[in-house]
Amino acid sequence: MNIGEAARASGVSAKMIRHYEHIGLLRPAARTEAGYRVFSAADIHLLRFVRRARDLGFSMPQIARLLALWQDRSRASAEVKRVASEHVAELDQKIAELTAMRDALATLADACCGDQRPDCPILADLAGEGAAIVERP
């Protein structure tokens, strides 16, 4: 299988396959005499693993750790669980931040009549004049 087929089969773009190889996340692929990369079914499996981990939002260093654990038959699942739990905590934090933004903004938007008049609590808040709306209870 060449890189294009591997990309289609794994969902990882050819560009990213080369990139992962370059940064050492993946071992260099085998080559034909002409220099084309050749991928085995096992390689595709690996690429899918990386793809799935990215879909779950793991960072590259985390993925590198997971890959190493995956390929270590004697790993303890505790180690994997630690990486996953760490990432859940990061996601929770990010979600909390975005939710706080969302709520603040939704409150402002609700207070804005949204008509032809120029008065706007959203801009007032951004300009630092909006404490009356969002910061006082």
Next chain:
Amino acid sequence: MNIGEAARASGVSAKMIRHYEHIGLLRPAARTEAGYRVFSAADIHLLRFVRRARDLGFSMPQIARLLALWQDRSRASAEVKRVASEHVAELDQKIAELTAMRDALATLADACCGDQRPDCPILADLAGEGAAIVERP
């Protein structure tokens, strides 16, 4: 006020003040004869506006729009509300994505006993063998 004071007063780093000027988000600051940037109280107000908008997660193009609206006394608040609502929708979408990731991962982590044994549903899922846990009802 020079750039360091302006940075402290506005919460925008000196580096970012220069950057915003460079990309045209902010009008070039006045200069002393020696070439030092000089900031007025109005400039600080502007910088604070940008800072607050970044804190609310607006993108740079959105901030540019908001800035223009802020400085247009005849703007309709409807326009501002549209930008804000658009951003609330983006935040909602991002939150939904992250929450889906979080839940999928938390489910996997819960199913992982996390002990010394190598069996691990988290890795099994990443490897594409985990349908039994997360995808079948």
Next chain:
DNA sequence: TTGGACCTTGACATCATGGGAATGTCAATG
């Protein structure tokens, strides 16, 4: 006058990803 704190510009790094150029290879078709 000198030292230190500040300013200037510019270059480079991040992180994952995409785009494009220049060039080489493979397979099918005329």
Next chain:
DNA sequence: CATTGACATTCCCATGATGTCAAGGTCCAA
């Protein structure tokens, strides 16, 4: 067999917001 089109290779550049570092100029106080 030669051409052609789809593919491959490597290398460079760009994103976006931000930081770091370097080399050099400026300002102020002792």
